[in-house]
Amino acid sequence: MTKPLISIEALARRYPAPGGTETTVFENVWLPIAKGEFVCLIGHSGCGKTTILNVLAGLDQPSAGVVIVDGREISGPSLDRAVIFQGHSLLPWMSVMGNIAFAVTSRHPDWPKDKVRAHCQKYIDVVHLTGSEHKKPAELSGGMKQRVGIARALAIEPKMLLMDEPFSALDALTRGSLQDEVRRICTETEQTVFMITHDVDEAMLLADKIVLMTNGPGAKIAEIVENTLPKDRRRTDIHKHDSYYALRNHLLDFLVTRSKTFASEIAGKSYDPRRPPLVRPGETAAAAPPEIAPARAASA
Amino acid sequence: MRASLSLRAGLLSIAILAALIGIWHVATLPTAGAAGNVDPEYAALVSGAAAEGQKSAFPTPADVGATLWKHIKDPFYVRGANDQGVGIQLAYSLGRVLVGYGLAALVAIPLGFLIGMSPLTYRALDPFIQILKPISPLAWMPLALYTIKDSGISAIFVIFICSLWPMLINTAFGVASVRKEWLNVAATLEVGPLRKAFMVILPAAAPTIMTGMRISIGIAWLVIVAAEMLVGGTGIGYFVWNEWNNLSIGNILTAILLIGLVGMILDVALARAARLVAYRE
Incomplete structure (x- = not known):
């Protein structure tokens, strides 16, 4: 494996609990992310997913451990790591163009106005918001707002994109089309992405690697699942691939049962948090019978 | 056709204003019959409306209207320190x-x-x-x-x-x-x-x-x-x-x-x- 772009090392988060003890949300989390990789983190609420993302973003401090980028420990937020927030987090008094221009001028304070404008326009076009440049966020639909958030993050041309359940507040149709667009943009630009989700289908469509986290408190990375679906997968035909059900069942199985019982699963066996097992479901096992079409993952 | 809400509200406002001025006018009407009983020296001393005894010092709407008009006509006069527009x-x-x-x-x-x-x-x-x-x-x-x-x-x-x-x-x-x-x-x-x-x-x-x-x-x-x-x-x-x-x-x-x-x-x-x-x- 090549040297990772970003490396999470021995990360832990604890907070004081009543009675003078400490509650550990997660501990000893190790995760390297290579350049150009799309990594999804899946886990139930309370396992510290958002905390990990906020630490990566530099918005939160871990109780222990470090995040290394380019051989250096991160000390705070950086323009190299753009965040797409769960709520769109647009500044409501600025137009679409204004919001993106605010980010671009933060990145390039010396750029003349025309250049900033042209640069913003490019990314407004990328997320298909041409014509809505001068609208205020309140005049946009939820999906359009999230597109602005994506354009704002892309426009600063970060080394890495961090997404915190970016589509969870959207309706299913909008979510689907935005997922397609994010996949297209990220493959085209070879963007490195770290995304949090609890939607199995979303992870299967977008991610190269799916990191499974056990339930908190004391959450840890159980395993890293490599996406065995072909690179050119699309939402419309993703379920026709041979390894689709194997992968999906593996992920669902983890979320439904193994995320709770993982501690007893590894009891007595060797488990190295620095090298969680890498799994490729569907590669060796036969494809699941097609008549088993599980209902959509519990994405609540 | 029903008039718009703002038009109806405006008409109601005008009606309320007219009613208030009407009540005010009636309340400040001079009571007839008692005029002329005032000692001229007293009249000279207190002057104006008060001298007429029966009439209260409270002006009628017409009086106030006239005063208001007088002020609006000439708002910026200066006639000494205590008499300015x-x-x-x-x-x-x-x-x-x-x-x-x-x-x-x-x-x-x-x-x-x-x-x-x-x-x-x-x-x-x-x-x-x-x-x-x-x-x-x-x-x-x-x-x-x-x-x-x-x-x-x-x-x-x-x-x-x-x-x-x-x-x-x-x-x-x-x-x-x-x-x-x-x-x-x-x-x-x-x-x-x-x-x-x-x-x-x-x-x-x-x-x-x-x-x-x-x-x-x-x-x-x-x-x-x-x-x-x-x-x-x-x-x-x-x-x-x-x-x-x-x-x-x-x-x-x-x-x-x-x-x-x-x-x-x-x-x-x-x-x-x-x-x-x-x-x-």
């Missing part, structure tokens, strides 16, 4: 209010910004603000007169004090309650502190700050009348008190009407300004 008096009052209010804004908004940015100062200064805020601004008047020794500046100081608190509190509150996610956006974009203050925090807090400014201008205009009654000399408050001493109810009613009008204009102006900085989420 109502326009000049209003201008004095407005000038004091704007100076006191402007100084208060210059102090309250930056200070409120600092208080709002720092939870420590927010907590530390809170008891002072809570105790100073409910003090009637007029209670400061003796202290102001004693230390400043100038009645005009004292009046401005009183306006300053009463305008200060709503603006200070609202600015601090607005700044302290800027949404965390907007600050996170600024943080991830590595926005510098000054740019963050002017591009994120100020616009985010602006509607709350404007609300404070609107409350302040209302209070300032309420207080200036009372303050000028105390300090005397010039101003619409002094005018009212002077006309009370003259027992000229018509002038007082005219002044009351104008005070209301100016207060409304100030409020509307601030409301317009507030609309400029408002945003929908």
Whole structure:
């Protein structure tokens, strides 16, 4: 494996609990992310997913451990790591163009106005918001707002994109089309992405690697699942691939049962948090019978 | 077809006004029959309406209308220190209010910004603000007169004090309650502190700050009348008190009407300004 772009090392988060003890949300989390990789983190609420993302973003401090980028420990937020927030987090008094221009001028304070404008326009076009440049966020639909958030993050041309359940507040149709667009943009630009989700289908469509986290408190990375679906997968035909059900069942199985019982699963066996097992479901096992079409993952 | 709501409301307003003036007119009609019984010397002494005995000093709507028209026709005359046009008096009052209010804004908004940015100062200064805020601004008047020794500046100081608190509190509150996610956006974009203050925090807090400014201008205009009654000399408050001493109810009613009008204009102006900085989420 090549040297990772970003490396999470021995990360832990604890907070004081009543009675003078400490509650550990997660501990000893190790995760390297290579350049150009799309990594999804899946886990139930309370396992510290958002905390990990906020630490990566530099918005939160871990109780222990470090995040290394380019051989250096991160000390705070950086323009190299753009965040797409769960709520769109647009500044409501600025137009679409204004919001993106605010980010671009933060990145390039010396750029003349025309250049900033042209640069913003490019990314407004990328997320298909041409014509809505001068609208205020309140005049946009939820999906359009999230597109602005994506354009704002892309426009600063970060080394890495961090997404915190970016589509969870959207309706299913909008979510689907935005997922397609994010996949297209990220493959085209070879963007490195770290995304949090609890939607199995979303992870299967977008991610190269799916990191499974056990339930908190004391959450840890159980395993890293490599996406065995072909690179050119699309939402419309993703379920026709041979390894689709194997992968999906593996992920669902983890979320439904193994995320709770993982501690007893590894009891007595060797488990190295620095090298969680890498799994490729569907590669060796036969494809699941097609008549088993599980209902959509519990994405609540 | 039904007339629009605003048209019907307007008609109703006019009807209410007509009814009020009608009641007023009937209530102030002179009682007939008693005229001519007044001792001419007494009449010469007290003069005017009071001399007629049966007629109250309270003017009829027509009298007040005439007085109002007289003031509007010639608002800026100066006939000695105690006889100046109502326009000049209003201008004095407005000038004091704007100076006191402007100084208060210059102090309250930056200070409120600092208080709002720092939870420590927010907590530390809170008891002072809570105790100073409910003090009637007029209670400061003796202290102001004693230390400043100038009645005009004292009046401005009183306006300053009463305008200060709503603006200070609202600015601090607005700044302290800027949404965390907007600050996170600024943080991830590595926005510098000054740019963050002017591009994120100020616009985010602006509607709350404007609300404070609107409350302040209302209070300032309420207080200036009372303050000028105390300090005397010039101003619409002094005018009212002077006309009370003259027992000229018509002038007082005219002044009351104008005070209301100016207060409304100030409020509307601030409301317009507030609309400029408002945003929908």
